[in-house]
Amino acid sequence: MLKTMALRPCPTCRTPTSWEGNPFKPFCSERCQTRDLGAWASESYRVPEKPQEEDGEGWTGEGEGG
Known part of the structure; x- marks a missing residue:
């Protein structure tokens, strides 16, 4: 059986490349x-x-009863 080699594009130059x-x-x-x-x-x-969340007015954290 003939094995086919998969070609994938190089992440830098996009040239089809066999691994x-x-x-x-x-x-x-x-x-x-x-x-x-x-x-x-x-x-x-x-x-x-991920942007840091601020501790300030109008903000309530999870798990706080409130």
Whole structure:
């Protein structure tokens, strides 16, 4: 039976890339892997943070009887 290799787009350059036997997966190359790491290190990528809730007038916390 013939095994088909699934191609997935590189997250950096979108080039179709096989993960099988690829030491840089999910990236297509070391260059794309390094670019992605650099973007995280320079804080170009950010994980969204839930806004902090304020303790103030008109606000009641959960679990308070009131």
